[in-house]
Each structure stands twice: as structure tokens, then as C-alpha cells.
Amino acid sequence: MDRAGVRPPAPPVPALDADGNPVAGAPAIVRVALDTPLPTLFDYLIAQAVVPGQLVQVPFGRRQVVGIAWELTQRSEIDPAKLRPVTAVWHELPPLNDEWRRLMAFAARYYQRGIGEVALPSIPGHLRTPLRWPRLLAQRGVQRYRLADGAAIALQDGVPARLRAQRRLADGLIDAGTLDADEARALCAKAPDVLKQWAAAGWVTIETVAVHEPLTGHAGPISGEAPAGDDWTEDVPAHAGSATQDALAPDAGRRTLTTGQADAVAAIRDALAERGGTAPFTPFLLHGVTGSGKTEVYLRAVAGALTEPDAQVLILVPEINLTPQLEGVFRSRFPNEALVTLHSGLAEGERARHWLAAHRGQARIVLGTRLAVLASLPHLRLIVVDEEHDPSYKQQEGLRYSARDLAVWRTSQLEAPVVLGSATPSLDSWRRTEQGRYVRLAMPERASPDAVLPRVGLIDLENERKRQRAVHEGLSQPLLAAMRDRLARGEQSLLFLNRRGYAPVLSCDACGWISDCRRCSAHMVLHKPERRLRCHHCGAESRIPHACPDCGNTDLAPLGRGTQRIEEALSEHFPEARLSRIDADSTRRKGSAQALFQQVHAGEVDILIGTQMVAKGHDFRNVTLVGVVNPDAALFSHDFRAAERLFAQLMQVAGRAGRAARADGPGDVLIQTRYASHPLFAALMRHDYEGFARQQLEERQQALLPPFTHQALLRAEARQLAQAMEFLKTARALAATPELADERISLWDPVPMSMVRIAGTERAQLVVESPSRGALQSFLTHWIAELRALRAPVRWHLEVDPLEI
Incomplete structure (x- = not known):
């Protein structure tokens, strides 16, 4: 700009040819996306042929970095004489196509981030390191x-x-x-x-x-045979591969589809056939009770999509430990189709090879966690989102995106089907079915003809206390008796407690000292087997003190119970039982989670103790009893989504019981609670998700909470809480200026977060909401520009559609 603040016209640059390459002897400019917090593209001179979507190496400051050639232009706001040329272009890699770049641009725009901040981290690290390019090309x-x-x-x-x-x-x-x-x-x-x-x-x-060749010879499904039926066999094109033909064949399995399964398969089949036609794009919400055979519907949907030449499908799961079982099922059904996995548990080189196979179109089936939704899939025809309600689909750091929501947007642009499956759909998705924006596909019965939903019973701990019946280490007598009965019958029991460690806190009865974390507003959790106190928020550790640090008392007592303490108590009650504990502590090593699940499936475990890792997706054929310990804390949470999460969690873990048909009746679920009259438990005993959803939506509509309004959350972090609060007060004042004020936008008062301090950093938050998504987005775009200009001495970030407030 000149001194008067007027931007001079950009100097002309000679035109590019029809293929986007520079005219001989004349420079051209490429705009490159780089992984920086600056919301802009960076201009470079083209020193060699470049097309949009190619990975390029460019100078940035004193470093050489990798970026993405985003667009070509003939003009720049920078003097071309000051522009530096592109250092290198990776011509061996097919360019990232328009569809992928549109997805990145939408995610950047919607979540209020720079394009480079979104696009570059979605590419494996090895591909963003120029020195590794030759090695990756050789490692095929x-x-x-x-x-x-x-x-x-x-x-x-x-x-x-x-x-x-x-x-x-x-x-x-x-x-x-x-x-x-x-x-x-x-x-x-x-x-x-x-x-x-x-x-x-x-x-x-x-x-x-x-990596792009079919990987044959894999072991069959971890949990038994993959059920199949006789749909998808009509109108199979002649070009369909042998693997797809096998998957479509009537004898691909030994089970007949239920009515709900058949209707769901037919609806998805019709959507695949009409792709690109006049029919409006409508996502499918597959609402099937636990054990209703949602996986079989996924398999049929994938088989239908793969009848199209070169088609690719994406299957998303919420957690890494769910991938092995589902991978085994898909490999068994499609033994001659190339399948790769994408998740953060892969080694960097392995993830890069899998990503390349998907990007080149060599992998036809891609199975992954939330980051897989950002993968380059040039021939994508179908996305399946399993357990769509799971909060793990929302990234909680960096780009705070929702993989489920991006999957819906991505398929809408492709006019391809998306299947959102769950036994307990999110209330956001359920509401969209009521509005007609999603099509609900109901599967109300279990797939096995003789397998019925488990009986859900409550153990009222208040009545147990009144009857003076002892509760040993949080385990009531009725629950222990039921477990003893399963042991005698050679059946498995699952005990669910969503709290790892031995005890949440160590305390001194003499002076009241408790094991607080010095860096966080949290307690240090006792891990007895390792003899350590550990903070689950910042990772700080210390030895268990021999005496109270304040008064010297040697009689320190653990308060509360975690999975380790429950495991210890059960080993005392049932010394002959084979116990296994599955939580984040017992599965730290790579492959350990799958090995433990294999033991359960193989019948080498009598009693399984676990956190939410065991609550969903696993098909434990011999588990006939599920016990739930201490679910009451979530009933009184300040988070308005706590009841929704608890109901989903309990219904999911209850679904692990009685999945195989048995002559002695359904499985049993016993929930210990001090609030047996709570309406949540009443709905759970009836397996009445619809009734629970209706009641919750009515409450949220009255309170004007999502999904009846749209929210964003501005968080500030500083060494002193006062600094964070002052920044948020300034941000709130900016929103009231005439340039930004909008009567459709409401801002709450800044408040400290419920977990104020983490790792020595104080945190506060400010909620913004509006009944109009468009108005909220417009406001955020202008507001963030003003916030960036403040240069405040705090760290801050904005989260759109937050799940935790």
C-alpha cells in the first residue's frame, strides 16, 4: 500500500497456457498453501511446470518447507521481482484433485482456520519431508x-x-x-x-x-463369521471383480437378512444407483439396536459401491482399537480387494504408504479413524461412519473438526451416499431425521433369530445400605452373585467402570491432605501396580509418598475406585477366575489392545474389566452378564450433553451382553446406582432410545441449546487467569462495536473453565451462539480478523460446534 493506504494495482504477469504451464520464456505465479497460522496463500514464481494440487518445496524465511500448489495466477499483490521461485515439484505424485481441495477449503472456512493449517497436517509427515520423497517412491x-x-x-x-x-x-x-x-x-x-x-x-x-495389490490370506473375522444374505446380487455389472462378485453371492454367508437389514440395504442400493441423478442428496441414519447387524449392512453397501470400476469406499470408526475387528471382517468378505487402514497408531512410514495407496486409487477400501476423512480418495463413492454419535469424531486440538460432519459435507459435494450408523444416534443427527434432512433406517431387532435384547436391571445401592448388605470395594452382593453364577456356567462377565487407575485420589485422614497435581486443577490418580501417582491431564508423575507431605502421617488411604482396584477386589472374590483389564494403562504398547481382545474372543478370560474401550463395537459372543459400576456422577454434570453421553455409553455397553442366541434366555445387565428412580434408567430398562431422545430434545428446545441453536467457543490461555479473562472481555467488547454487532448473535459472559489450570496454564472461555448458522459464520469471520489484530499476550483459539463447554 502507498502512504495514503491505497493498494496499487498488481503488476501484470504473462499468461499461462491451457494446461496451466508458463508460456515459454515468461514467468508465472503459483499460490501455495503452507502450514502456518496466517490465513493466506503465498505467492511464488514458477520455475518449472506446476499444476494445482501438486506438492512443492518452497523457501519460507530461512527454511525450505513443503506446501501445496493451490492455484495459478497471472497477478500478485507482491512485486514479482521480490518473489522467490519454487524449489522443487514432486511430479511423481498425482496432484491432489479439485474435490479434495474443495473439502480443505470448506473445512478452513467453516472452522475459521487457514487453508494451509487444514490441508498440510492432513497429509502424512513423511510426505511433507522432501528428503523422504525418493525413499517413499522406492518403498512401494x-x-x-x-x-x-x-x-x-x-x-x-x-x-x-x-x-x-x-x-x-x-x-x-x-x-x-x-x-x-x-x-x-x-x-x-x-x-x-x-x-x-x-x-x-x-x-x-x-x-x-x-501395497496396492490385494492382500490375500488374511485370517478371518476375529469375532466369528461375517453374516451375509442374498441381496445385492441383482444387476451386478459384468465388469465387477471376482472379490465383489463373491461378496454379492447368495452363499457369501449363512444368515438371512432381517426385514430392517433388507430395507436398509435396498435404500442404500437405490441411492448408489441414482448417484448424480435428479434425486436430492440425503444422508442415511442407520438406527439399529446393538447386535442388529449394522456391520452386515455396511458390507452390502460396500459391495454395491465396488461394482463401479475404480470406486473407493471409506469406513470410519471412532477409536483405533475398533479397527482390527472390523478390518478382519472386511478382509474376509473382500479378500481380493486392496484394503488399507489410516489412523494415528500407524508408524509414520506405514501411514504414508497407506495414504499413497488411497491417493493413487490403488486401495479401494479405506478403514480409519477421524483423520481418514481428510484423506485423498479420488474415486470416493461411499462413506460409512460407524458409531456416529461418538465424541471421538470431534478433534479436540489443532483443527477442531468433526469427522462425521465433514463426511456428510464431502458426500454431499460428490452426491454419494453416506451411512451414519449407531444404536444411540447423536441428538443432532436424530433431530435432522425429524426435519427430513436425513433418512432414518430402523433396525429394531437383533440379527440372530434367537438373540434378543438383554434384560436391564438396577441394583439400588440405597436399598442395599438400608438392608445392611455389605458393598465390598464398590461391588454389591447381587452383582457378585450374578458373576459367580456366570463362572459356574462357564460364561463370561464384563464389568464396566469408566475410570482407570487404582483410585482417583490418595488422602490423609489426619490433616486432610489430598494428592493434588501442582500443575493442574485436578488430583493425581493412584496407580498401585506401578506405585505411582499420575495426573491424567498433564502426564506428571511422582512416587507414592511413604508419609503425608504435610503432617507426616503414614496412614494414607485411597479414595474412590478405578479399574485397577476393581480388578484387585475381584481377584480376592474369585481367585479361580481368569481376569483381564482393558483400559488405557493396560494397552499402552502397540498391539496390546488387540492381543487382549483376542484372549476374550478365544474364551481365555472369565471376567473382563474395562473402561469405554470395551463399551462399543466388540462382538463378545460368550458375554452374558454386564455389570456397571458407579455411573451416577454423569447425572449431575454441568455439561448439558452429559445425560446423552451416559445413555449412549450404558446402552452401548449393555449391548455387549447376550449377543449370541442361548437356550437359557437373554443376557443380563446390572447397573449399580443410588438414583434408581432417575428417568434415564427407566428409558434404558425399556431400551427406549426414541423416548429418551424425545425428552432430551424437548428440554433443549426450551433452553435453546443445540441442536436448536449453533455455538462457537473462544478459549484463552495464559500464565495468569486475569490475563485470559481480560482478553475475553476485550473480545466481547469488540463484538458489540457497530461494525460487528448483530442482533442474531449472543455472547455469554467470560468465565473460567471448569478445569481452570492444566500444565500450569490458566484457562477461560466465552460462548458465542446464534439461531442462524450463516449469521454465526459471518460474525466469526470478521470477529477473528479483529482478534488477530489485538496481539494480546495470551494463547487463544476458536472452536466451532464445541462438544464440551
Whole structure:
């Protein structure tokens, strides 16, 4: 700009040819997206042929960084003489297409971030490192381990029974014939080293398979056969591959579809057939009770989509530990289709290879967690979002996006079907079905003809107290008796407590000292087996003190109960029982979660104790009893979504019981509570999600809470709480200025967050809401521009559609 504040006209730049390449002898300009907080693209001179969507290496300050060529232009607001040229272009990688770039642009616009902040982190780190480009091009294969001919007996005899993990690996290899690296590590954490030793002994051969080739020879589904039916077999095109033909065949499984399954499959089939036609885009909400066979509907939907040449499908799951079981089912049904997984648990090189296979269109089935929705899928025809209600689909740091919502938007642009599946849909999605924006597909019965929904019973802890019946370590006598009965019958029990560790706090009875975290507004959790106090928020650890730090009293007592303490109590009650605990502490090592779940499926566990990791998605065929310990805290939370989450959590974990047909009736769910008359439990006992949803939506409509309004949350972090509060007060004052004021926008008063201090940082928040999504977005765009100009001494970020307030 000149001194008068007028921007001079941009100097002309010679035109580009029809393919977007510079005219011979004349410069052109490419606008590049870089991973910076600046909401802009950066202009560079084109020194070689570039097309939008290509990865490029450019100078940025004193560094060389990787960006994405976003668009070509003939003009720049910067003097072309001051522009620097692109350093390198990765021509070997197909450009990121228009559809992917539109998705990134929408996410940046909706979540109020720069395009580069959205687009670059969605690409694996190895692809953003120029030095790794040649190596990635050379690494086009993955290792697979094959049982050598005639080596089964030698392998069985050569692995001692005491080495349980190696025995599981040996049995898995003998059963399947071949295993890939992920499957091997799931069975034995040290699988790569063990398999090298077996290869040296001649028991195993190690080979490399191109990542885009079908990976055959996988073990079947972890949880038994994948059910199938006889739909999807009509009008199969002649070009459909053998794998798809097999998946569509009537004898692909041994189960007949229920009426609900058949109707859902038909609706999705029609949507696939009408893609790109005159029919309006409408997402499907697949509302099926636990055990109703939603996975089978997903399989049929995928089979229908893959009849189209080169088509790709994306299946999203909320948590990493759910991928192995679902992956096994899909590999079993589609043994000759290339399938890759995308989640944060993969090694960087492995994730890069899988992402490349999806980007090149070589992987036809992509299974992943929330980050997979941002993957490049040039031939995407269908997205399935399993457990769509799960809050794990909302990213809680960096770009705070909702994978479920982006999946819906992405398919709307492609006019492709999206299937949102859940036994307890989010109230946002349920409301959209009532408005006619989503199509509800109901599956009210379980898929197995003889498997019925479990009986849900309440154990009133107040009555237990009045009857003077002892409750030992949080376990009531009726619950212990029911578990003892299952042990006698050779059946499995699952005990659910969503609190890991041994006890939430360690205390001193003499002076009242408690194990607070010095850096957070939280207690240090007692982890007895490790003899450590650990903060679950900042990760700080310390040894368990021998005496009270304040008064010297040596009699320190744990307060409350976590999964470790429940496990200890059960081992005392049932010394003969085989116990297994599955939580974030017991599954820290890669592959450990899948190994523990394998033990449960194999019948090597009598009682399973777990957190929310065991509550959803797992098909435990021999679990006939589910016990729920201490769910009451969520009934009185300040979070208006707490009841919705608790109901979903309890219904999901209840669905683990009685999934297999039994002559002695359905499974049982026993919930210990001090508030047995609460309406949430009444709806749960009736398996009445619709009634619960109706009551919750009525309350939210009266209170003008989502989904009847739209919210954004401005958070500020500083060393001193006063600084954070002062910034938010200034931000609120800015919103009232004539340039920004809008009667459709409401701002709450700034308040400290419920968890004020984390890792030594004080936090406060300000809620913005509006009945109009468009008005809210327009306001946020202008408001953020003003906030950036403040240069306040605080860290702040904005979250659109927050789930936690």
C-alpha cells in the first residue's frame, strides 16, 4: 500500500497456457498453501511446470518447507521481482484433485482456520519431508510373513507353551497361512524380531507385497463369521471383480437378512444407483439396536459401491482399537480387494504408504479413524461412519473438526451416499431425521433369530445400605452373585467402570491432605501396580509418598475406585477366575489392545474389566452378564450433553451382553446406582432410545441449546487467569462495536473453565451462539480478523460446534 493506504494495482504477469504451464520464456505465479497460522496463500514464481494440487518445496524465511500448489495466477499483490521461485515439484505424485481441495477449503472456512493449517497436517509427515520423497517412491511394498511348507509341526514344537504371546503368533500364522505386519504385532508385540528368528530357522518366509495389490490370506473375522444374505446380487455389472462378485453371492454367508437389514440395504442400493441423478442428496441414519447387524449392512453397501470400476469406499470408526475387528471382517468378505487402514497408531512410514495407496486409487477400501476423512480418495463413492454419535469424531486440538460432519459435507459435494450408523444416534443427527434432512433406517431387532435384547436391571445401592448388605470395594452382593453364577456356567462377565487407575485420589485422614497435581486443577490418580501417582491431564508423575507431605502421617488411604482396584477386589472374590483389564494403562504398547481382545474372543478370560474401550463395537459372543459400576456422577454434570453421553455409553455397553442366541434366555445387565428412580434408567430398562431422545430434545428446545441453536467457543490461555479473562472481555467488547454487532448473535459472559489450570496454564472461555448458522459464520469471520489484530499476550483459539463447554 502507498502512504495514503491505497493498494496499487498488481503488476501484470504473462499468461499461462491451457494446461496451466508458463508460456515459454515468461514467468508465472503459483499460490501455495503452507502450514502456518496466517490465513493466506503465498505467492511464488514458477520455475518449472506446476499444476494445482501438486506438492512443492518452497523457501519460507530461512527454511525450505513443503506446501501445496493451490492455484495459478497471472497477478500478485507482491512485486514479482521480490518473489522467490519454487524449489522443487514432486511430479511423481498425482496432484491432489479439485474435490479434495474443495473439502480443505470448506473445512478452513467453516472452522475459521487457514487453508494451509487444514490441508498440510492432513497429509502424512513423511510426505511433507522432501528428503523422504525418493525413499517413499522406492518403498512401494509391505512385509508379509508366510508359513513355510511343512513347517507347522516344527513351529508348534519349537515354541514353548510358557511364551504365550509367541504361541498366539504361531497359532495365528498356522491358522491363516500368512500374516501382515499389523496382524503379527497384534498377536505378539515383539513379532518382527520373533519372525526373523523363525525365518532363520526355516519356519517362515518373509516377502514384500506391493501395497496396492490385494492382500490375500488374511485370517478371518476375529469375532466369528461375517453374516451375509442374498441381496445385492441383482444387476451386478459384468465388469465387477471376482472379490465383489463373491461378496454379492447368495452363499457369501449363512444368515438371512432381517426385514430392517433388507430395507436398509435396498435404500442404500437405490441411492448408489441414482448417484448424480435428479434425486436430492440425503444422508442415511442407520438406527439399529446393538447386535442388529449394522456391520452386515455396511458390507452390502460396500459391495454395491465396488461394482463401479475404480470406486473407493471409506469406513470410519471412532477409536483405533475398533479397527482390527472390523478390518478382519472386511478382509474376509473382500479378500481380493486392496484394503488399507489410516489412523494415528500407524508408524509414520506405514501411514504414508497407506495414504499413497488411497491417493493413487490403488486401495479401494479405506478403514480409519477421524483423520481418514481428510484423506485423498479420488474415486470416493461411499462413506460409512460407524458409531456416529461418538465424541471421538470431534478433534479436540489443532483443527477442531468433526469427522462425521465433514463426511456428510464431502458426500454431499460428490452426491454419494453416506451411512451414519449407531444404536444411540447423536441428538443432532436424530433431530435432522425429524426435519427430513436425513433418512432414518430402523433396525429394531437383533440379527440372530434367537438373540434378543438383554434384560436391564438396577441394583439400588440405597436399598442395599438400608438392608445392611455389605458393598465390598464398590461391588454389591447381587452383582457378585450374578458373576459367580456366570463362572459356574462357564460364561463370561464384563464389568464396566469408566475410570482407570487404582483410585482417583490418595488422602490423609489426619490433616486432610489430598494428592493434588501442582500443575493442574485436578488430583493425581493412584496407580498401585506401578506405585505411582499420575495426573491424567498433564502426564506428571511422582512416587507414592511413604508419609503425608504435610503432617507426616503414614496412614494414607485411597479414595474412590478405578479399574485397577476393581480388578484387585475381584481377584480376592474369585481367585479361580481368569481376569483381564482393558483400559488405557493396560494397552499402552502397540498391539496390546488387540492381543487382549483376542484372549476374550478365544474364551481365555472369565471376567473382563474395562473402561469405554470395551463399551462399543466388540462382538463378545460368550458375554452374558454386564455389570456397571458407579455411573451416577454423569447425572449431575454441568455439561448439558452429559445425560446423552451416559445413555449412549450404558446402552452401548449393555449391548455387549447376550449377543449370541442361548437356550437359557437373554443376557443380563446390572447397573449399580443410588438414583434408581432417575428417568434415564427407566428409558434404558425399556431400551427406549426414541423416548429418551424425545425428552432430551424437548428440554433443549426450551433452553435453546443445540441442536436448536449453533455455538462457537473462544478459549484463552495464559500464565495468569486475569490475563485470559481480560482478553475475553476485550473480545466481547469488540463484538458489540457497530461494525460487528448483530442482533442474531449472543455472547455469554467470560468465565473460567471448569478445569481452570492444566500444565500450569490458566484457562477461560466465552460462548458465542446464534439461531442462524450463516449469521454465526459471518460474525466469526470478521470477529477473528479483529482478534488477530489485538496481539494480546495470551494463547487463544476458536472452536466451532464445541462438544464440551
